[in-house]
Amino acid sequence: MDYRSSEHAAATDVTPGGVHIPGPRAEDRMPETVTSAVKIVIVGGFGVGKTTMVGSVSEIRPLTTEETMTQAGIGVDDNYGSETKTATTVAMDFGRIRITDELVLYLFGTPGQERFWFLWNGLFEGALGAVVLIDTRRLEVSFDVIGRLEERGVPFVIANNAFPDGPRYPAEELRSALDLDPHVPIIECDARRRASSRDVLLTLMRYLHEMALHRA
Template identity: 70%
Template sequence: MDYNGSDLSLGPRPEDLLPASTEKSVKVVIVGGFGVGKTTMVGSVSEIRPLTTEETMTRDSVGVDSLHGVERKTETTVAMDFGRITLNQQLVLYLFGTPGQQRFWFLWNGVIEGALGAVVLVDTRRLEDSFQAMDRLEAGNVPFVVAVNNFPDAPLHSVAALRSALDLGEDVPLVNCDARMLESSRDVLLTLMRHLYTNATRGTQAPSEVTR
């Protein structure tokens, strides 16, 4: 079959190719409960079209996945999300988003393995959904920051109340974000990078705080 003149493109798109000067890559994971905005954050900040594994929710999920606070959600991640950010000509950051439902947590080990750090995305309507994610990261000695995704109808809490409810130490950065916005998601990742640098150099930089 002759494909000359066809619009069919084979192989990766030019914008998806890594710079020839790339020397190193690092891995960051975005974790959290069901419907907290992990796929949205990866998509908002990735420089390439993100790879997602979202599937339409069916009746089989009724009574299995709690839709409290996300009643309008119609799709869900069943494996992982993937995106990329080129930090400079030599360094590339790979983003991996994990599925939120408990029935898919068996996939987390492979996604979290080898991660330099993590973002725990939190919805204040369902704070308890973030506990398992933080426990898994702590068990794996993966440093993390906590980002409160600002949903319009989510209750507001003070920094002290959030830290107490999440049982966060003062050394864990806590920030606000809007996962839909590039600048906000980028700032969360910059907070994580600063946290990792502080840990690596054992500095005394004060953790970021939620501002109201």
């Protein structure tokens, strides 16, 4: 994935032995004014675009844990619609967005393969909510993901990552197919585009705000 690499060239430090060690860019450092942070998790099936979304919207160089896919995944990971995918997340992706001078939003992208779902227990600790990315070519890979969020009581929105060859369905058809409650927001997006990914996060923030008002 290209995360604006020309813009993300790292600064370097030089050790006494003359070895160049990449250092954090100025824009990657946490501002001293920040006093609090919130956490959002991006989930979904294998190959739906979670790493892409974190990379497109993060204001810092995203931390990814992608590894090259091997023959060992054949018959284990469902890569339908992602046949050209050569790497996959094996732990998590991480990004950051500054909301105000005092508040930052941390983004955690989870691996899509079921064999890595044991990592969810730690990733969801303290999370305000989640974005469920779906691919209309493979809606079935989202069923277990949504079920796990509902079991944990984690608020979420559905983001339909509109792949060029994916079928288009009205929101209410998607709601029925995914067996969602009427109040769960559904939004179409392009995870490659920063503005589109930002709109998904804003939809989640508005949804969480509405839930908080109803509880008050």
